Amino acid sequence: MSDESRSTPAQTSVAAVIPAAGRGVRLGPGAPKALRALSGTPMLIHAVRALAASRHVALVVVVAPPDGAAEVKSLLDAHALPDRTDFLVVPGGESRQESVRLGLEALPPQYGIVLVHDAARPLVPVDTVDAVVEAVRDGAPAVVPALPLADTVKEVAPAAEAGEPEPVVATPERSRLRAVQTPQGFDRATLVRAHESVTENVTDDASMVEQLGLPVVAVPGHEEAFKVTRPLDLVLAEAVLARRRLNDGF
Numbered sequence: 001m002s003d004e005s006r007s008t009p010a011q012t013s014v015a016a017v018i019p020a021a022g023r024g025v026r027l028g029p030g031a032p033k034a035l036r037a038l039s040g041t042p043m044l045i046h047a048v049r050a051l052a053a054s055r056h057v058a059l060v061v062v063v064a065p066p067d068g069a070a071e072v073k074s075l076l077d078a079h080a081l082p083d084r085t086d087f088l089v090v091p092g093g094e095s096r097q098e099s100v101r102l103g104l105e106a107l108p109p110q111y112g113i114v115l116v117h118d119a120a121r122p123l124v125p126v127d128t129v130d131a132v133v134e135a136v137r138d139g140a141p142a143v144v145p146a147l148p149l150a151d152t153v154k155e156v157a158p159a160a161e162a163g164e165p166e167p168v169v170a171t172p173e174r175s176r177l178r179a180v181q182t183p184q185g186f187d188r189a190t191l192v193r194a195h196e197s198v199t200e201n202v203t204d205d206a207s208m209v210e211q212l213g214l215p216v217v218a219v220p221g222h223e224e225a226f227k228v229t230r231p232l233d234l235v236l237a238e239a240v241l242a243r244r245r246l247n248d249g250f
């Protein structure tokens with residue numbers, strides 16, 4: 001590639017990988033979490049629309065439950081989505097990390113910036129997505145949206161016996177702690193290297209980049225980007241959607 005044809009960060013195309021292959025055990029029995037309805041629409045469709053709402057995002061790769069790729073393709077076909085965005089569906093894996101890796105492997109070469117976004121965070125506002133992309137375009141290899149904590153956090157040691165109280169061993173300084181959300185944004189080469197190098201299971205992609213010794217920066221997250229994990233989160237999600245409908249005058 002000549003120097004003239006090499007993309008600058010500002011021109012680099014952006015793809016989003018949406019891991020949606022989880023079962024949703026903490027949500028309780030039912031369909032895979034991403035396929036459960038919020039206000040009559042599958043959670044996954046809300047998440048896809050939230051990412052495709054960003055003018056930066058040109059491709060969305062949905063990582064479907066391992067035996068659910070055909071169902072997810074039909075869902076994408078059945079719901080209105082922006083014309084300017086391309087969509088791909090690939091089957092996922094046993095862990096979130098494996099599902100993200102499978103999504104990354106499906107990315108065509110022209111995408112230099114990758115967002116990884118949980119299907120379980122269906123209501124992330126577009127301004128949060130854009131802020132993450134802009135921070136990567138400004139040169140950060142890895143960016144996380146993050147919020148200060150409302151609760152004090154304690155570190156505990158294992159209880160002496162199951163069911164016994166856990167001894168508290170430390171209280172980390174709260175002002176320096178953040179609750180991390182998605183989409184997390186990456187320079188693609190950095191994220192690919194992280195997934196190739198880190199073999200132990202981690203709960204987010206940015207921590208793999210930290211393990212490479214590369215900088216990760218935090219931008220402001222949003223309270224509506226919360227993760228639907230337990231049954232009460234569904235109640236909150238429905239309330240947020242009802243508030244949006246009211247604000248939009250529906």
Ligand SMILES: Nc1ccn([C@@H]2O[C@H](COP(=O)(O)OP(=O)(O)OP(=O)(O)O)[C@@H](O)[C@H]2O)c(=O)n1
Pocket residue numbers: 018019020021022023024025026027033034063092093094095096097099100117118119120121227228229
């Ligand atoms: N094998 C997996 C496990 C999780 N995920 C995705 O990773 C995101 C965050 O995971 P989480 O909220 O933990 O979802 P689940 O694994 O479905 O939840 P649980 O742990 O309660 O089963 C979700 O969008 C989920 O679909 C995935 O793509 N592949």
Ligand SMILES: C[C@](O)(CO)[C@H](O)COP(=O)(O)O
Pocket residue numbers: 096118179180181182203204205227229
């Ligand atoms: C990636 C993540 O959403 C950042 O908070 C989170 O780590 C996912 O965790 P989960 O246990 O897979 O829900």
